[in-house]
Amino acid sequence: MIFFILTRFHDKKISLPAYFLFFRAAERRKRKRHFLVLAILRNFAILNWIKFMDNEKIILTGDRPTGQLHIGHYVGSLRRRVELQNSGKYSKIYIFAADTQALTDNMENPEKIRRNLIEVALDWLSAGLDPTKCTLFVQSQIPELCELSMYYMNLVTVSRLQRNPTVKTEIKMRDFEASIPVGFFCYPISQAADITAFRATTVPAGEDQKPMLEQAVEIVRRFNNVYGETLVEPSILLPENEASMRLPGTDGKAKMSKSLGNCIYLADSPDEVNKKIRSMYTDPDHLKVSDPGKVEGNTVFTYLDAFCKPEHFGRYLPEYANLDELKAHYRRGGLGDVKVKKFLAAVMQETLEPIRARRKEYEKDIPAVYEILRKGSEAAREVAAQTLHDVREAMKINYFDDAELIRSQQALYDQKA
Ligand code: TRP
Numbered sequence: 001m002i003f004f005i006l007t008r009f010h011d012k013k014i015s016l017p018a019y020f021l022f023f024r025a026a027e028r029r030k031r032k033r034h035f036l037v038l039a040i041l042r043n044f045a046i047l048n049w050i051k052f053m054d055n056e057k058i059i060l061t062g063d064r065p066t067g068q069l070h071i072g073h074y075v076g077s078l079r080r081r082v083e084l085q086n087s088g089k090y091s092k093i094y095i096f097a098a099d100t101q102a103l104t105d106n107m108e109n110p111e112k113i114r115r116n117l118i119e120v121a122l123d124w125l126s127a128g129l130d131p132t133k134c135t136l137f138v139q140s141q142i143p144e145l146c147e148l149s150m151y152y153m154n155l156v157t158v159s160r161l162q163r164n165p166t167v168k169t170e171i172k173m174r175d176f177e178a179s180i181p182v183g184f185f186c187y188p189i190s191q192a193a194d195i196t197a198f199r200a201t202t203v204p205a206g207e208d209q210k211p212m213l214e215q216a217v218e219i220v221r222r223f224n225n226v227y228g229e230t231l232v233e234p235s236i237l238l239p240e241n242e243a244s245m246r247l248p249g250t251d252g253k254a255k256m257s258k259s260l261g262n263c264i265y266l267a268d269s270p271d272e273v274n275k276k277i278r279s280m281y282t283d284p285d286h287l288k289v290s291d292p293g294k295v296e297g298n299t300v301f302t303y304l305d306a307f308c309k310p311e312h313f314g315r316y317l318p319e320y321a322n323l324d325e326l327k328a329h330y331r332r333g334g335l336g337d338v339k340v341k342k343f344l345a346a347v348m349q350e351t352l353e354p355i356r357a358r359r360k361e362y363e364k365d366i367p368a369v370y371e372i373l374r375k376g377s378e379a380a381r382e383v384a385a386q387t388l389h390d391v392r393e394a395m396k397i398n399y400f401d402d403a404e405l406i407r408s409q410q411a412l413y414d415q416k417a
Helices: 002-008 012-029 032-053 071-087 099-103 110-127 144-155 158-163 165-173 187-197 207-227 270-278 299-307 310-316 323-332 337-363 366-394 403-416
Strands: 058-063 092-097 135-138 202-204 235-237
Touching (some): 058 187, 071 110, 071 202, 071 299, 071 337, 092 110, 092 366, 099 187, 110 135, 110 337, 135 366, 144 187, 158 165, 165 187, 187 207, 187 366, 207 235, 207 366, 270 337, 299 337, 310 323, 337 366
Parallel strands (some): 058 202, 202 235
């Protein structure tokens, strides 16, 4: 019994009640052994309580600045980030442009990254990320991340990196099979550095980032195991619903991508958005208005799933109470694509309008946007430097900060003399 409790006292849910149970038992029986257990339990209960109070929630996530962000990014991540930012549940939120990572497969295209940094920053700000509530920064401006990556490289094997499913797919996609750049191959390690340098507990990201997080967790465990408890274990925060997981392109293809030309960008003008919606892929068998139509795999309905709110019906399509009614009518037949598309266009314009308006404002003062990134990077660097300080200490490479080390080394030679 005692043994059982002792093996469980690391658990904060158990240690406190266990302590009080023992306290009562010990009082009643006044046995010495009980008081010993009591003392141990009390210490653990206090320790756990401190840990519990100290349970800061910190968010970190990043985007590669390789292009403008589109509405797929918006439903998949940006919208969620703004909600998280305004939830008040997180003590710190770090959002960064992963330009160093973007260079791992764009080494010959530095101009592209340089140009898109400001695009991504404008997209963040116009989507509603608030630089007074989150730290917006640029990966390459934090040299501590390179240092940390270097140390982590010793904790990961080549074969483990080769097994990373995201890396595997990306190597195929980029035709890197014959010659993989080392920097690209190691980017999961540098991503672990990004996350851990800021002691992030929570990484909002898509399904595709799961293997990256698993790799980061392994690195954290290995580091803490070898050098002592130093780093915080992160966990992924996946999108909430299916429609947010991956928005198909306007042509119905599985992915929105610049090269396929099937994106609606956050920066698109109202006319561009309307034009793109008018030519969207629907149900290819829904030829006449009277034909029954399919909602599944019908991109217009997928977009409505992601963007439409009940109040939109009152404003733009009062004949229907909600999306289910609209879908039912489409399935039955008698509802034309044009009408559904017009409704979607109204919903999209309403969603994008405030984003466009904010973008217009920020576009008037580009130096101020760079200044936001510069200030954010400066603040982020201080945090990363603190982590690096702890890491160097744990790894025992903090020679010059350790007066005791220097003294004891002298003592060694004094003894010999
Ligand atoms: N790999 C991510 C992407 O391709 C970007 C990224 C870099 C990231 N470092 C990160 C995301 C750390 C989350 C946490 O979009």
